[in-house]
Amino acid sequence: MPLALELISPERLLLAKPVEMVVIPAAEGELGVLPGHAPMIVALKGGLIRIFEHGQETAPFFVTSGFAEITPERCSILATEAIAREALKKSEAEARLAAAKNAWEAVDKNDPFARDQAMAAIATAETMLRLAAG
């Protein structure tokens, strides 16, 4: 039985199709989701959504952050931003990294939530740059 994958950004539904497996960049490490997975709600960090169907991997998407809801039948990915991997641009990733580093300078280091967020933004931009370059 296939897994119903949905990839949704705030502005539109990007992808909805049955797949064999999807690997998502959960905040605490990559997570492979097969049909019949235990119900979970996870936060995502910047990374690749890797999709497997018909025994092979199809075009992956890069997401900046977001959430995923996993049930035995379904995996819904709510991405804050999602970009097809081929569409990643080095210049954009560099601009984003510079912005994230500036934000880090400005952030109140005593606020643990804001600090974590700023750190996550830098890590996301670094991942984006690495993927865009390679």
Place this chain on the structure above:
Amino acid sequence: MANLKALRIRINSVRSTQKITSAMKLVAASKLRRAQAQMEAARPYAERLAHLLAALAPQVASSPTAPALLVGTRQDRTHLLVAVTAERGLAGAFNANVGRTVRQLKARLEAEGKVVKVATIGRKGRDFLRRDVAGRFAFEVSFAGKKQITFEDAHAISERIGALLAAGEFDVCTLIYNRFVSVISQQTIEVPLIPTPIPAEAAAGSGPRAVYEFEPEEETLLAALLPQYLATQIYRALIESAAGEQGAR
């Protein structure tokens, strides 16, 4: 008495005004279609996010360290009213309806002894309310000259609201906008934003709710989810208002 010449001039004047309004109608019709498509496209995300919040929030709401976006400041002294209007006029009672609703709400809250601050999104709202709230604008945003509203815009507004809350500038936040009912009708509604009302799940037919595992734990997850939910609600208000504006023309 109107002579023949005066009548001719009058006829010409009415004709050219008709030309302008019918051209505006045509433009509005095509803008309306685009705005409606944008509304449709945004629905799946909003629905899923509300679903996640409904699964998550009840477990955290009673905790004393629940995030401020969820429970507010647990006080009810200062209200922030966020009014969404259009950038441009000539849209019937579209902008005036929002302005009037804000005015009434403000009067009611002030009669109860509360402090009311106002934020406006859209130039018309600011102009309408300028005299009522002189000096007590929390912030004003204008999208003049912008063709299409993006989620990024809504996100920036939600961050400003979040920062004001963190600074203790208000306790309760309400959003006022024109909801898109159909092509020919809009309805001005008030939506409570903070404290965040937990979305009610459609109980009938959904059976027993799945028990989720959470990663990271509930509170961390919720702290990340709430700002996003706030931005989604504002985004929805912005695009519904944009569609309604074109519909009203």
